[in-house]
Amino acid sequence: MKIIVVGTGFVGLPHAAVLSEYGHEVHAYDIDEARIKAYKSGERTRIERYVNEPGLAAAISENINRYLFFTTDISNVVEGLDAVFLCLNTPPNRDGSSDLSYYLNAAHHLADLLAKRQDKKRVVLVNKSTVPVGTARLLENIMREYGVENVGVAANPEFLAQGNAIEGSRRPDRIVLGADTEEDFQILRRVYSQFVNHVRIRYLETTPETAEAIKYMANTLLLTYISFWNGVGGRLAESYGNIRMEDLKIGVTSDSRISTWGSYVSNGAGGSCFGKDIQSLIYQLNQNGRSTDLLQAVYNINEYQKSYLVDRAIHEADFNFNQKTVALLGLAFKKRTNDMRDSAALKVVESLLARGVHSIRAYDPLAAEDAQTIWFNPEDNHLFGRISYHANAKEAIQGSDALFISTDWEEFRGLSRTIETTVQPPYLVIDGRRMLPDFDALVAQGYDYLPVGGVLLCGAQYQKQPANSQPSAKVVGETKPIA
Numbered sequence: 275m276k277i278i279v280v281g282t283g284f285v286g287l288p289h290a291a292v293l294s295e296y297g298h299e300v301h302a303y304d305i306d307e308a309r310i311k312a313y314k315s316g317e318r319t320r321i322e323r324y325v326n327e328p329g330l331a332a333a334i335s336e337n338i339n340r341y342l343f344f345t346t347d348i349s350n351v352v353e354g355l356d357a358v359f360l361c362l363n364t365p366p367n368r369d370g371s372s373d374l375s376y377y378l379n380a381a382h383h384l385a386d387l388l389a390k391r392q393d394k395k396r397v398v399l400v401n402k403s404t405v406p407v408g409t410a411r412l413l414e415n416i417m418r419e420y421g422v423e424n425v426g427v428a429a430n431p432e433f434l435a436q437g438n439a440i441e442g443s444r445r446p447d448r449i450v451l452g453a454d455t456e457e458d459f460q461i462l463r464r465v466y467s468q469f470v471n472h473v474r475i476r477y478l479e480t481t482p483e484t485a486e487a488i489k490y491m492a493n494t495l496l497l498t499y500i501s502f503w504n505g506v507g508g509r510l511a512e513s514y515g516n517i518r519m520e521d522l523k524i525g526v527t528s529d530s531r532i533s534t535w536g537s538y539v540s541n542g543a544g545g546s547c548f549g550k551d552i553q554s555l556i557y558q559l560n561q562n563g564r565s566t567d568l569l570q571a572v573y574n575i576n577e578y579q580k581s582y583l584v585d586r587a588i589h590e591a592d593f594n595f596n597q598k599t600v601a602l603l604g605l606a607f608k609k610r611t612n613d614m615r616d617s618a619a620l621k622v623v624e625s626l627l628a629r630g631v632h633s634i635r636a637y638d639p640l641a642a643e644d645a646q647t648i649w650f651n652p653e654d655n656h657l658f659g660r661i662s663y664h665a666n667a668k669e670a671i672q673g674s675d676a677l678f679i680s681t682d683w684e685e686f687r688g689l690s691r692t693i694e695t696t697v698q699p700p701y702l703v704i705d706g707r708r709m710l711p712d713f714d715a716l717v718a719q720g721y722d723y724l725p726v727g728g729v730l731l732c733g734a735q736y737q738k739q740p741a742n743s744q745p746s747a748k749v750v751g752e753t754k755p756i757a
């Protein structure tokens with residue numbers, strides 16, 4: 275099949291690479307020239323500067339110039355075309371609605387080119403972007419406006435998880451396709467031939483509107499799980515000293531009706547999708563006069579969670595951030611990505627700066643470069659100039675008064691040893707990801723430990739206990755609930 279993929283970001287690039295692995299002729303198109311130049315080079319470090327995903331650079335270098343072609347100009351590849359996948363960014367507007375400007379720009383450009391085709395072969399335009407219900411229909415109208423002949427529209431939402439994009443595209447849970455005609459479904463079955471009749475992968479053909487709605491339902495349900503655990507499980511374990519979060523998870527989810535996914539606590543879910551998609555769904559339902567109380571509560575819980583631990587440090591540990599130096603470990607919205615979009619670290623930094631910290635010493639294995647771009651503001655340098663970037667966790671911790679773990683990078687699991695050998699108590703460790711399995715030992719040495727989904731463990735208090743009444747650091751905390 276001859277395919278164009280429009281937009282080569284976190285979704286489009288892995289999708290194009292994996293389609294090319296199946297032997298399709300894939301033209302990956304973007305308006306960002308620097309990005310296309312980097313991909314064309316085939317060099318891993320240059321590709322990963324834009325999209326850092328395990329296995330992605332290898333998949334590109336194996337197929338480039340054989341099945342996979344990168345371009346900033348598709349005017350000469352529209353003849354003989356079978357399908358176009360639209361993978362444009364759809365960020366939120368201020369009112370929560372989806373900003374479709376990137377998508378619409380691309381749609382108009384495509385319509386213009388397709389209208390001038392010599393051959394009139396059937397071509398299907400497939401939305402992979404997450405777009406409001408009704409957008410496939412909008413695309414159809416644009417094609418009609420330009421007089422494009424023999425064209426179909428379809429919705430094929432993307433469910434990949436960043437950090438696992440290549441594997442997720444090679445072996446997805448399901449393929450959801452919404453189209454209007456049997457002819458278009460047939461083209462799409464050929465594109466995805468390896469998944470049709472697959473024993474494990476669900477291949478669902480439905481209407482475009484259903485497919486669009488499935489994506490919003492799926493993402494908001496996932497965020498609802500996360501918010502339930504943060505807003506209920508976390509709050510319970512933060513209120514009573516002897517609740518073990520990990521046992522709570524096993525006990526609750528050992529019921530086949532209850533999802534294990536999302537049953538963890540954290541300092542909020544970030545990334546470019548959850549927050550934007552739930553806002554867009556709220557907007558879409560409001561436009562239709564429907565109630566959105568549940569969605570609004572889920573969104574609010576998740577947003578509050580991102581800076582909640584800073585509030586807890588003030589209220590429970592009596593920690594005054596004014597003029598303090600804080601080490602911030604983890605900037606990306608989750609491990610194994612350099613993506614900072616909607617990351618909890620953005621809210622943590624905002625909250626720390628608002629509380630007058632003297633400086634923030636940041637470290638992230640992949641995202642520091644992107645973070646520096648985001649937090650660089652020449653007009654406001656007195657604020658963002660307080661953030662410094664470091665080569666490793668130890669360097670970031672040096673000279674700090676407190677530490678905040680914001681991302682679940684595996685390397686942070688061994689952080690206790692680094693803390694012990696770098697800073698002395700009194701010292702506050704705020705753990706937004708429950709990353710320190712051996713926190714008892716830290717507390718026993720006098721460090722204060724404030725985990726999400728757990729009570730404050732006060733090192734000094736623990737040390738004052740007579741040795742024979744020290745069964746576990748876990749019971750020492752005292753909680754003062756906040757809002």
Ligand SMILES: NC(=O)c1ccc[n+]([C@@H]2O[C@H](COP(=O)([O-])OP(=O)(O)OC[C@H]3O[C@@H](n4cnc5c(N)ncnc54)[C@H](O)[C@@H]3O)[C@@H](O)[C@H]2O)c1
Binds near residue numbers: 285364434
């Ligand atoms: N990131 C994810 O994990 C994920 C998962 C599922 C769905 N989605 C959805 O997929 C869509 C794309 O997300 P993303 O994370 O890949 O975005 P992205 O910002 O990483 O990539 C978008 C790309 O489109 C390019 N672009 C913009 N305008 C263009 C135009 N007119 N012509 C050609 N290229 C153009 C940009 O230069 C950029 O490279 C969004 O709707 C998103 O909600 C994302």
